[in-house]
Amino acid sequence: xxIKLWINGKMVTEDVAADTLLIDFLRAHGCxxxxxxxxxxxxxxxxxxxxxxPVLSCSMxxxxxxxxxxxxxxxxxxxxxxxxxxxxxxxxxxxxxxxxGFIMNAIAMFRENPDxxxxxxxQYLAGNLCRCSGYEGQLRGIKAYLSFKKExxxxx
Amino acid sequence: MLTINQYVKAxxxxxxxELNQKKNNVILGGMLWLxxxxxxxxxxxxxxxxxxxxxxxTEDSYxxxxxxxxxxxxxxxxxxxxxxxxxxxxxxxxxxxxxxxLATVGGSIFGRYGFSDVLTxxxxxxxxxxxxxxxxxxxxxxxxxxxxxDLLVRVIIKKQEMKxxxxxxxxxxxxxxxxxxxxSNMEGTYxxxxxxxxxxxxxxxxxxDILKDGITPESAExxxxxxxxxxxxxxxxxxxxxxxxVLSGVLTKRALLKLKDxxxxxxxx
Numbered sequence: 001x002x003i004k005l006w007i008n009g010k011m012v013t014e015d016v017a018a019d020t021l022l023i024d025f026l027r028a029h030g031c032x033x034x035x036x037x038x039x040x041x042x043x044x045x046x047x048x049x050x051x052x053x054p055v056l057s058c059s060m061x062x063x064x065x066x067x068x069x070x071x072x073x074x075x076x077x078x079x080x081x082x083x084x085x086x087x088x089x090x091x092x093x094x095x096x097x098x099x100x101g102f103i104m105n106a107i108a109m110f111r112e113n114p115d116x117x118x119x120x121x122x123q124y125l126a127g128n129l130c131r132c133s134g135y136e137g138q139l140r141g142i143k144a145y146l147s148f149k150k151e152x153x154x155x156x
Numbered sequence: 157m158l159t160i161n162q163y164v165k166a167x168x169x170x171x172x173x174e175l176n177q178k179k180n181n182v183i184l185g186g187m188l189w190l191x192x193x194x195x196x197x198x199x200x201x202x203x204x205x206x207x208x209x210x211x212x213x214t215e216d217s218y219x220x221x222x223x224x225x226x227x228x229x230x231x232x233x234x235x236x237x238x239x240x241x242x243x244x245x246x247x248x249x250x251x252x253x254x255x256x257x258l259a260t261v262g263g264s265i266f267g268r269y270g271f272s273d274v275l276t277x278x279x280x281x282x283x284x285x286x287x288x289x290x291x292x293x294x295x296x297x298x299x300x301x302x303x304x305x306d307l308l309v310r311v312i313i314k315k316q317e318m319k320x321x322x323x324x325x326x327x328x329x330x331x332x333x334x335x336x337x338x339x340s341n342m343e344g345t346y347x348x349x350x351x352x353x354x355x356x357x358x359x360x361x362x363x364x365d366i367l368k369d370g371i372t373p374e375s376a377e378x379x380x381x382x383x384x385x386x387x388x389x390x391x392x393x394x395x396x397x398x399x400x401x402v403l404s405g406v407l408t409k410r411a412l413l414k415l416k417d418x419x420x421x422x423x424x425x
């Protein structure tokens with residue numbers, strides 16, 4: 001079937017099989033930040049935005065995204081670098097494998113709730129699993145980033 | 157692995173219903189549970205274009221379209237206000253935001269999954285289910301019906317004054333629940349719904365009038381013991397039958413004490 005969608009602002013038209021998953025389509029189009037971590041819709045590593053909402057691309061048919069706008073980490077480089085530096089400063093991650101999904105969902109959180117409490121941060125990011133850390137470094141990194149933004153009058 | 161031969165975006169409920177009569181065709185909800193199965197689907201039927209992704213409000217009800225995501229339901233101000241935030245409490249522990257942006261009310265309810273937080277909650281709210289062929293049935297009745305090829309169109313929640321409390325026990329955050337418990341009081345009738353038994357959720361009532369003089373620590377304890385004695389549980393990899401029985405008493409007692417402190421908030425808010 002023929003579909004048309006926008007990947008990071010670029011229009012793509014293609015023939016796809018009915019059961020092609022969004023993750024595979026995106027990887028075939030060069031978005032290699034989108035990865036499979038679990039195959040059980042639990043780890044959050046494959047997080048992308050569809051119409052600006054974070055979803056699991058491993059569990060969504062690309063056919064369902066026909067006519068829609070998809071954003072991956074490749075399309076959010078500036079925001080991701082900005083925030084990622086705060087995570088790195090805390091030495092939050094060890095292997096870094098979970099990082100793309102985590103950054104995507106954190107950006108979604110900053111947009112939806114620019115001033116989250118610790119509990120709200122934990123709730124929002126509960127679907128992003130990290131097997132190296134205990135999430136403390138990430139929490140510190142997020143709080144440091146939010147404080148920096150607040151002090152500098154920036155909008156997250 | 158799931159394979160799908162054909163994908164059809166239904167143009168009407170009638171078309172979706174007709175396609176769904178063939179055994180190897182399937183209605184897509186959020187596709188999250190479906191994707192976990194080893195299954196060869198002939199035609200996957202998508203209801204996304206039928207306007208069922210909205211929560212509509214009428215004078216006396218909230219109408220939840222089958223394609224409303226769990227995240228939309230979780231964030232709904234009117235429903236949370238009416239239910240002492242039990243709606244959000246029942247949903248926020250389900251995997252993560254990205255998952256709940258995909259999972260649908262229709263998929264969660266039609267499956268009548270033994271692990272379902274959503275079914276537990278909606279049974280306590282005395283909701284109704286609108287089926288394309290059979291019409292409107294109570295969700296309690298629907299929870300006992302066998303699977304068929306009907307189409308779930310929407311879930312109806314009547315606006316009324318109520319007190320609701322929801323609790324679940326999980327071995328680890330974001331995992332399936334080991335047990336769920338939702339208790340409501342509507343016009344003096346207590347509904348105690350226990351889910352993740354791990355069988356389908358079941359609704360129990362205060363048949364012995366244990367709570368007729370209100371909720372006190374003693375009556376809550378006694379009602380918890382009553383639920384524990386009545387509930388049928390089972391074992392699986394998450395917990396044993398016996399553990400679930402004990403939990404049912406404890407969660408029932410705690411939910412009642414939580415319910416006692418709830419304010420009755422106006423459904424008109």
